[in-house]
Amino acid sequence: MNIIKFGGTSVANAQNIARCITIIKQKKQEAPVVVVVSALGGVTDLLLAAAINASEKNEDYKPVLQQLEERHLEVIKTLLPATEQSSVLSHAKRELNRLETLLDGCYLLGELSERTKDLILSFGEVLSSYIISEVLKGHGEDAVLADSRELIKTNSRFGKAVVNFELTNSLIAGYFAENKNDITVLPGFIAQSGDGYTTTLGRGGSDYTAAIIAAALNVPSLEIWTDVNGIYTANPKLVKQAEPIPYITFEEAMELSHFGAKVLYPPTIQPILTKDITLHIKNTFEPEAHGSTISKVPEVKSQNPIRGISNVDDITLITLEGPGMVGVAGFSKRLFEVISKENINVIFITQASSEHSICLGIVDAEAKKAKAAIDAEFDFEIRQLKIYPAIIENGLSIIAVVGENMKNHQGLSGRMFSTLGKNNINIRAIAQGASERNISAVIDSRDVKKALNTLHETFFEDATVQLNLFVMGVGNVGEKFLDQIKSQYAYLKDNLRINVRIAGLSNSRKMYFEEEGIDLNNYKTALETGEPTTTDGFIAAIKQLNLRNSIFVDNTASNVVAATYAQYLKNSIAVVTCNKVACSSEYENYKLLKNLSRQYNAPFLFETNVGAGLPIIDTLKNLIASGDRVHKIQAVLSGSLNFIFNNFNESTTFYDVVKQAQTEGYTEPDPKIDLSGIDVKRKLVILIRESGYEMEIDDIENRSFLPQQSLDTASVDDFFDSLTTHAAHFNELYAKASAEGSRLKFVASFENGKANVGLQFIPKDHPFYNLEGKDNIVLFYTDRYVDQPLLIKGAGAGAAVTASGIFADIIRIGNK
The missing domain is CATH 3.40.1160.10 (Acetylglutamate kinase-like)
Structure with a gap:
């Protein structure tokens, strides 16, 4: 049968x-x-709503009743030929009339007993x-x-x-x-x-x-037909990558169903468990799909000790604690007795080994009743200050990692809690049975989706990491960055197991968010449909989405944007930036950001702050981490200035060369930032700080080659006008260098705690002499590199290489 x-x-x-x-x-x-x-x-919910409305003398039960009648009669009329409908319609209407009589009675009496509710729900x-x-x-x-x-x-x-x-x-x-x-x-x-x-x-x-x-x-077997392909590794509505579990044991299924796997009602397993009856979960809409087979011993054993991840929402934690509980027998017995008398189901239990507190998890709806009963039971001890009134914490959920073979694998708990911690998911309570079939944790309800996705990624997704990027700034660098993401998406996923998704974009006018990822083929159109940009609004949207492995990418040069980094890091949102403002700001702010990054396990990467795509900062970090110590730095750190002085000669004007550098994207939007030496000072102070020294940017001497009038200009146009006005000054600099057989290079130097930046005449035998185009070069003199410095050289400016440096930082996070 x-x-x-x-x-x-x-x-x-x-x-x-x-x-x-x-x-x-x-x-x-x-x-x-x-x-x-x-x-x-949906009919049971409608019946319950109608019954409650009627008992509260709310006539809204009548349209609900009408809706119920229409739905059932419509099914009859659709599925039966007209010649066979009459008797069936009559019978259905008689049942609906009985239902109406019951609801009218509830309305007249203004009450709804449990017995009457059951009768109404049975219809x-x-x-x-x-x-x-x-x-x-x-x-x-x-x-x-x-x-x-x-x-x-x-x-x-x-x-x-x-x-x-x-x-x-x-x-x-x-x-x-x-x-x-x-x-x-x-x-x-x-x-x-x-x-x-x-x-x-x-x-x-x-x-x-x-x-x-x-x-x-x-x-021998029982089939339950539903609307999904069995029991999933996680709730597929919350975890898009969740997959059906083909074979699972009764014990695992009971754990998952108890903790929210709604495809199966927990008591279902009890009658068939002792009879060794196999249970099949099948999909009515995909009848050929295998679904899930539940048995004492699965036909096919999985190599993964984790079978599924589930959750229960709307949980309240009730804590009973106090110094008078320590070493005193009977508190637990009294607590559970009073909960039992109130017919309250306990979902979660944990107790501190100090016996100072006991924590229970129950559904939100029973929290007030539970607190009142517990406080009444322990009224004497509360008045004697031996224990405290019951503490209620709501707005919580339980997540559970379930697997029959978990007990045979070490480190699963560590992986679970480490994964949650990396994504700033605070654990309020933990429980693990001696069978080690289930590890449960209580978390904030707003973190459930992120927790499930993060854990599913860790235990089920072949080491694939989902990175959710929120990108501010889609100009020259930002556009190149998005193009690189789009072109490398498949490579990253197939070869590095990194799945990159742009979940938010912003320019100076609009910001746009898409939880499932913005289509990079149409991001400009999507961005125009967004809401007005504000830094606070951008942060709020990211926090609201609360996605795992969230990364804020700053492609701007904005002081205002740089001032928001701390807010991201405090919410365990990684920061990747080419904006040099934050790391070259006050030393205390720099240290704060670095400390927040460590405290909240949120990467703070800024490789492109110095040398665009060159691995300068990463190399320096590795030197310091391995115990080396930097004594001296010499560098040409401005690709734009190197481009300008490499192209400036007797046949060109300084104005024309600077204009060309701006047009080709080698300078900041305001070229004065580059030419004044401010940009190089920022880069040098970052290198000095990353070398382990404390220094403010104002401590660096700036030997500017610009006339004072150029430095004092108030706009970009005025600045360019000043370059024309002082053309003779720049021609003189070139002529003097040329006469000495030298080349003009803007050099950054640090030695013996002193630092400076300025234009220098570089002789032919110097490593900087043959630095061409927009290249950067850095020489590190260290304990290990004494006579011959560690040299890093390459393209140090341009939107494409800067974007590639940002991309590299993203990959570093994905590989962690």
């Missing part, structure tokens, strides 16, 4: 029910079929099972409708009745011994008390109904 159950989404409408009819017919060819059905999708399954049985008959099938209330007997605990299995098993076995129909349809969820009243088995009780029948008949 085949026992199959269809959930609410599977029978939500006529089209879905037609799919179920096809599946039932196929199963009937193998053996007689017992079909357990839920109410039409969903009563109507759906009747309609489906009649549709099967209409298809010429040998089908019969059985009433679950005649077969499943319970106590009078309305809302979540306890089954009398001895009597129930006898009634089910007796009924099916005599019943010879090919198809038997039963309503799920409902049962009957010993004194003849309708009871319910709890939300999700239709699964339980099917399991009770399967166990009573000792069938």
Whole structure:
């Protein structure tokens, strides 16, 4: 005999029910079929809403009742020929009239007892099972409708009745011994008390109904048909990469269902567990898919000790603590007794080894009742200051990592908590049973999606890292950066296991966010549809999205943007920047950002601050980390100035060369920043600080070659005008250098705690003499590199190389 159950989404409408009819017919060819059905999708919620409204004398129950009638009658009219509709419609309307009478009674009395609620909620399954049985008959099938209330007997605990299995098993076995129909349809969820009243088995009780029948008949397997392809490694609505688990043990399935895997109702497993009945979770909408097979010993064993990651939302932690609990027996017993008397289910328990506190996790809805009961029970001790009033913390969720073989693998807890910590997910409480089948942690509800995705990435996704980038600045450098991301996306994913997603973009006018990633083929159009840009709004949006492995990318030269880095780092959002303002600002701010990066485990990378795409800062960090010490630095750090002086000669004007450098993107938008030496000072102070020395930018002497009038200009246009005005000054500099057989280079120097930047005449035998184009060069003299310095040389300016340096920092984060 085949026992199959269809959930609410599977029978939500006529089209879905037609799919179920096809599946039932196929199963009937193998053996007689017992079909357990839920109410039409959403109907139980509507019935509950109508009952509550009626009891509160709110006439909104009447349109809900009308909606219920329309839905059921529409299904009948769609699935049955007109000639066969009359009797079925009449029967359905009689049931709906009974429902209306009950709701009217609730309205008149202004109350809703648990017994009446169960009766009202039963109409969903009563109507759906009747309609489906009649549709099967209409298809010429040998089908019969059985009433679950005649077969499943319970106590009078309305809302979540306890089954009398001895009597129930006898009634089910007796009924099916005599019943010879090919198809038997039963309503799920409902049962009957010993004194003849309708009871319910709890939300999700239709699964339980099917399991009770399967166990009573000792069938080899049970199928539950739903709207997904089985039990997933995580909630697929929250984790897009989640996959169905093909084979899983009963114990693992119980753990996952208890912790929120809603495809399976937790008590379902209990009746079939002892009978060794295999459970199959199948998808009504993809009947050929394997789904999930649940058994004592899985047919195929997985090499991954983790089977799934689940969560329970709307959790409140209640903590009982106080000095009077230490070493005193009986506190735990009294606590759990009072919770039990209030019929409150405890989901989570943890206790400090000091016995100073006990922490319980319960659903939010029962928090006030629990606190009142606990405070009343321990009133004497509270007044004696031996313990404190119960502490309530809500807005929480439980996440659970589940696996039968976890106990045989070391380090899983460490990986779990390390992964959460890296993403700034604070753990409020931890519990792990001695079986080591489940590691549970209580976290803030707003972090659930990030936690599930982060853990799923760690345990299931073949070491692929998802990076979520929020990019501010899409000008020259920003545009090149996005182009490089787009062109290398497949390579990063296939070869480095890094999946890069641009989740937010901003220019000076607009900002735009897309949680699933912005299409880089159309980002300019998308950006124009965004909201006005503000730095606070950009930060708020990133925090609101709360994505794992979030990285803020600053492609601007803005002081205002640089001032926001601390806010990102404090929220464990990595910062990658080509903006030199922050690292060359006051030393205390520089140290603060570095400390925040360490404290919140948020990378703060700024390789492009010096040398664009050259690995200068990374090389320097490795020197220092390996114990070397820098004594002297000599460098040409401005690719733009090197380009200018390499192209300035007797046949060109200084104005023309600077203009060309600006046009080709080698200078800042305001070239005075480069030519005044400010930009080089910023780069030098960053190198000095990264070498381990404390220095302010104002401590660096600036030997400027610009006339004072040029330095005093108030606009870019005025600055260019001054270059023309003082053309003779620049020509004289060139002529003097040329006469000495030297070349003009703007050099940064540091030695013996002193630093300066300025224009120098470089002779032919100096390493800087042949520095061409826009190249940079840095010489590090250290304990290890004494006579021959460590030399780093290459292109040090331009949008493309700067963008590649930013890209390299992103990859560094992905590889951590």
